[in-house]
Amino acid sequence: MRPGGTPAQQRDLRAQGRRTVARLLDAGLRSFETIGYAATRVDDIVRMADTSHGTFYLYFASKEDLLAALAKECAAEMEALADGLGPVGPGADGREQLRAWVQRFVDVYRRYGPVVRAWSESQIADPALARLGQRSLRRITSKLTDRIAEASRPPGIDPAPAAFALIGMLERVNYFVLSRGLPVDDAAAVDTLAAVLHTGIFGGRPARRAPTGGRGRR
Template sequence: MVAPSMAAASYKPGRDGKPGDDGSPGGDGRPRAAASGTPAAGRELRAQGRRTMRRLLDAGLRVFARRGYHAARVDDIVRAARTSHGTFYLYFANKEDLLRALAVDCAHELTAMADTIGPITPDEAGRAELRSFMERFLGTYRRYGPVIRAWMEDQVGDRDIDRLGVKAFTAIGGKLGQRMREAGVEIAENQRAAVGALMAMLERVSYGVASGRVTDDDDALLDTMTTIVHRGFFGAPR
């Protein structure tokens, strides 16, 4: 499940020397949109421009995953996207701007995911719901792992990016806490701490899978994790 890019929402390229649909610079050779300081999330693109931006975003994810955010360079992203520096700067001011656009997409996907978490009862129906959520979370982490790690490890000193992470994980954690209460589970005096522990476990296991450090079969891993979480946090019988 991949959310459509929210970063390409409202930028309108023109024909009069402004950036074109193909991602080319303006008439004077300068990447006008980036030079103007308009963030990626504030531009509306036509079809080819959206494809170009998507290619850059996907390349950024690959490079951030391979090299880490701090070691990644615009050169690496341009090379991975098989495009030019001029095209990159048409859409993004720098690599942080690109990460910000990815963070918007990731936060959108996680927030939407929170809305889909149904009741997690102590029975088999609740177990199936929990496993479905964990499978979706793992899929999102596989795609957006570099963004989620940037949030968790405070890699970027950008308050807007941080706020997106807080909003997304608050939505997930809030819904899981609600489902715990509905299940009638009293697992801790401080439920907020319990939800935090559950989220931390999910994030670390997903990181292990996405990074290749955990090599178990997905189905076996999800079954094991579901059993642990269902019993430990939602009152499933042993």
């Protein structure tokens, strides 16, 4: 659990060491959240984790190594999420299932959003890390592509770009709403996202009468 960076993996940590690793990972995540990966200094992380520079390098080979550790956690979560999406039918239950899945995405993103963003930021960076990201993104979109392809999707929808549209829409709306404090109600956002995806991508029939929405809140 939470294996830490390269140097940490070459030893077997005791309880105290594992706690320190966790503190550093959390501090990194928090700082990436607040000021972004690029702007985060190792000093910020160790101050937040209430430890020292020396200790940081006891467990991580570099700042990027810590990002990589977080990224592995994040990739695992995201892939599990993608795998958790079953076939989406056109009816009300399909929509409801989609809604639940979007909600799960929100939960994961609330924790790992900073990592996802750091990933895009650190454009070329470490090739190994970049490959990890691309591989993960490919797995996720390929799973989604399959789900879209098998659905009774409307004409004009090409499954591959639609998968990118799906994941991109989720990511950005979550970013806008969670990280910036945008003036949008969370529940309404989840409902709307599910509706757009269902109707627009999975060929869902619009809900007869919207139990929650339709009143056009602003």
